[in-house]
Amino acid sequence: MSYPWPRGRRRPAPPLPVLAVLALATLALVAGPTPAVASPPARAAVSGRSAVALRPPEAVVLVGRVTWDQAAVVARRHGGPLTAGLLATLPGEAPLRDRVLTMAAAKRVRGADADQLDRFRAATPEGCYRRLPPVQVVAAAGMEDAGLLAVRERGTPPPAQALPPSGPLTPTAGRLLVVAVPDSRALEDALGRLPPGAQVLVAGLQPAPGRARTTPLLDLGGPRGVATSVSTRRDGLVALVDLCPTLVGAAELGDGTAIRAVAAADPVAVVTRLDGRVAALVVARTWAIPLLVLAAVIAAAAVGRAWRFGPGDRAAPAARALRGALLLTLALPSGYLVASRVAPSSAVAWLALGVAAGALLAAGAAAVGPPAAAEPGPVATGSGAGERPWWRSGPVVLGVVLLALVVADLASGGHGLERPLLGGSAYDGERFYGLGNGYFAMALAAIMLVAAFTGLPAVGVAAMLGGLALVDGLPMLGADVGGALTASLTAGLALLLLGRRRSLAATLLLLGLAAAGGLVLVSVAAMIADPSTHGSRFLTTLLDEGPAAAGRIVTHQLGRNFALLRGSPVAWVGPLEVLAAALLAWRPPAFLDALAGPLGRPASASQPLSGAARTRRVVLLGALGSTLLVLLNDTGVTAIASSGLFLLAILAWSAFAQQPASGPPPQRDAAGGAEVGGRPARTGDR
DSSP states (O other), X not given: OOOOOOTTSOOOOOOHHHHHHHXXXXXXXXXXXXXXXXXXXXXXXXXXXXXXXXXXXXXXXXXXXXXXXXXXXXHHHHOSOEEEEEEEOOOTTSOHHHHHHHHHHXXXXXSOOTTOHHHHHHHOTTOGGGGOOOEEEXXXXXXXXXXXXXXXXXXXXXXXXXXXXXXXXXXXXXXXXXXXXXXXXHHHHHHHHSOTTOOEEEEEEEOOTTSTTEEEEEEEXXXXXXXXXXXXXXXXXXXXXXXXXXXXXXXXXXXXXXXXEEEOSOHHXXXXXXXXXXXXXXXXXXXXXXXXXXXXXXXXXXXXHHTTOOGGGTTSHHHHHHHHHHHHHHHHHHXXXXXXXXXXXXXXXXXXXXXXXXXXXXXXXXXXXXXXXXXXXXXOOSSSTTOBOGGGOHHHHHHHHHXXXXXXXXXXXXXXXXXXXXXXXXXXXXXXXXXXXXXXXHHHHHHHHHHHSSXXXXXXXXXXXXXXXXXXXXXXXXXXXXXXXXXXXXXXXXXXXXXXXXXXXXXXXXXXHHHHHHHHHHXXXXXXXXXXXXHHHHHHHXXXXXXXXXXXXXXXXXXXXXXXXXXXXXXXXXXXXHHHHHHHHHSOOGGGGGGOSOTTOOOOSSSOOOHHHHHHXXXXXXXXXXXXHHHHSTTHHHHHHHHHHHHHHHHHHHHHHHSOSSSSOOOBOTTSXXXXXXXXXXXXXX
């Protein structure tokens, strides 16, 4: 972002607060996470250079609920070599049959009906269960649904045998023995009845409170190390869908991949630390979201109070406090990401670091320059000399910092984004690596911040969105198909809303090219990726089933979003925020009327959009991008709570900066033009 400066005058260097704010964006790279193991990092482990595949076990023990502390006691008593890890499973409310059939299919199954297995088979034509050896299931009372693991291509699986109260449990050659027990006490009893020295895979099925969606995983008799897989790319973490490929001995089946072991001297100690970090994340996240909401509520008061301030009130403590609350709202996501990168072992320290980093960023942004109406001279719009540069706008600085943090974290392994305080984590089983929907929505909104408060042309905004699509779509970075397509289409919309007027045919062509660019990006990313990525599976589906598959994918994503809306009133926050921002930008009320500049005014070289009209169009662009995020991503309705918050903050900051210093709200003249404080509005008034 470069803006002209008068000849003969030196462009001022950014002041110390700006340099401090931007320097904080690199803190994540310097203060990286505590490594899980002393051996090579997770990506090297996934490539197979330092990981050993687990052998198919002789017996499997499925435990209804067991904590890691209880599993660690079992592991210590075992005494021999073992592989330890955490297993990302289904949510706590999911029934046992869903967990067992998810394991059998190596594909997530929800709402399974044990009496209608034909429907399950039709939905999983390449299910891993088709390659399992004959399965003998012995289940304790209440665990009978574990017998569904014996499902085959046709027929009804035999019911699980009742677990006898005593006596040995002996695996049979050529058959897989599965023992299903409810808790840790029954687990210890079952292990004592299996043959000494047998290789036994122990997997918890239901997460304990305060541990996200993770359960213990032990391979007793396996190689000494911590578990990982291509599905997760995280040392110490595997997925429920990885169990069946491991039992079969296949590298990849369904959505799962075989579990591998990364060498570690004391794998139990490594996973104990990891389990503690998950617990700290859950507690810190529980409080981080309400704190952000509180900051946003306080910041919302700025919209209602902005137009009431007189000339002397702009620098009053109340005005500064409102501006500070707005900046803190925009800064907290960046502060939280810094804290997640460092990942303290204590929830209090984790949250305190996130809030402190956010407050420091907000203070730095406040120091770089107040809103335009509080200081002579407009904020930089790129229209000529005499304007303040972009780094004199606090919201722009915070937008740049957030984008820098996201890209820096992805480029260095994505360790902060795997355990964010906002949105789902790898330990929730939603996204194990790359850029999740929550922080993608924030990155999208950060670009809107830059576009709203600078004179970046439409092509520049589209280029930033294209860069986000590239970062998000590459499998070694974001690995996110829906986000890449969302950013690509939003780039096309940026050229339409912020650029010159185009005919209907040119508009359709432009949007088609944007969609095609997104598909090309996803296709190229899929070709250079490991076999089991979102992009490769998406591309395979399109090639195998044709264009109609795209419609089915969108329908599936909408179904997931509607399910979220039905299941939780909180899920409505994001759509309502985005709708409110769009309506305020399209038809502003009186106290926002200083943002006037009719939305329908044609954009042309001779009559460019005023700064106010441009801001409103940027907000509308962000609302459309958020809508695309819902259409193309399965958890979009919850993710856009972040982008909607940013869009409302843009309007709040603009209202505070743009309202007249005194007097009533502006009125429109007979010709439809806006008057600001009794004088005609000039192009570029902000």
